[in-house]
Structure formats: structure tokens, C-alpha cells
Amino acid sequence: MHQIEWHDSHSVGVPSIDEQHKRLVALTNRLFLAIMDETGETALGDVLDELADYAVYHFTHEEGLLHLHGYPDELLTEHRAEHAALTDQVHEYIERYREDPACLDLSVYVFLRDWTTEHMSRSDSKYSEFLQARAAE
Ligand SMILES: [Fe+2]
Numbered sequence: 001m002h003q004i005e006w007h008d009s010h011s012v013g014v015p016s017i018d019e020q021h022k023r024l025v026a027l028t029n030r031l032f033l034a035i036m037d038e039t040g041e042t043a044l045g046d047v048l049d050e051l052a053d054y055a056v057y058h059f060t061h062e063e064g065l066l067h068l069h070g071y072p073d074e075l076l077t078e079h080r081a082e083h084a085a086l087t088d089q090v091h092e093y094i095e096r097y098r099e100d101p102a103c104l105d106l107s108v109y110v111f112l113r114d115w116t117t118e119h120m121s122r123s124d125s126k127y128s129e130f131l132q133a134r135a136a137e
Pocket residue numbers: 062079083119123124
């Protein structure tokens with residue numbers, strides 16, 4: 001089990017989005033460390049809250065750019081649905097954590113790690129060329 005490493009293949013070629021993705025990766029990695037640290041239950045709650053807030057901030061930015069540059073409705077709706085599902089899932093983890101701080105284990109990290117890396121390499125890479133061409137206009 002290890003942390004996520006940023007690779008150039010994760011880049012979508014849009015600097016503001018890449019920076020935000022790096023921050024999301026860093027937060028997900030902090031979650032890993034907080035879960036591993038058995039005395040770190042308070043830290044875990046803080047990281048989860050920060051992750052939830054930052055994910056919403058980032059998704060709003062990304063969806064806003066796609067909308068601004070005329071990304072096709074069908075693709076944008078699909079993309080928004082993925083973001084919404086992740087946001088709901090993180091809020092569910094936060095609720096679970098509030099009921100029982102000891103209940104979150106590495107499966108939470110594994111889920112977020114896989115979601116983040118899959119989403120960047122599959123869903124976000126789909127808009128990469130589109131957005132690079134439009135954003136440069
Ligand atoms: Fe996305």
C-alpha cells in the first residue's frame with residue numbers, strides 16, 4: 001500500500017486544473033497517512049472535511065470551464081454526475097466518521113485513490129484536447 005504519485009500522464013494540459021488535481025492527490029495522500037496513524041482520528045476528520053470542501057471547489061471550477069467553452073451537454077452532464085457521486089460518497093464517509101471515528105479504514109483510502117486516478121485518466125482526459133484548444137483561443 002502506498003501513496004499516489006503524480007505522473008505527467010495525469011496532466012490534462014490545463015495548468016489551473018493540473019494544480020488542483022495535484023492538491024487533490026496531496027489531500028488523498030494525507031488521508032492515507034491519517035488512516036495509518038491510529039492516534040490520528042482527529043486529523044482524519046479534518047482531512048475528510050478539507051477533501052470534501054476542496055473537491056467541491058475543484059469540481060465547480062472544472063465544470064465551469066467546460067461549460068464556458070461549450071463542452072457538449074451530454075458529456076458535461078455525464079461528467080457532472082461522476083463529480084456528484086464522489087461528493088455524495090465523501091459526505092457519507094464524513095457521516096460514518098462522525099458516528100464512529102474508528103470505523104474508517106484503508107478501504108476508504110483505496111476507494112478515493114482509485115476514483116481519483118481513474119477519473120483523471122479516463123474522464124478528465126476526455127476533455128483534455130477540447131479544453132486545451134478552446135482555452136488557448
Ligand atoms: Fe473531473
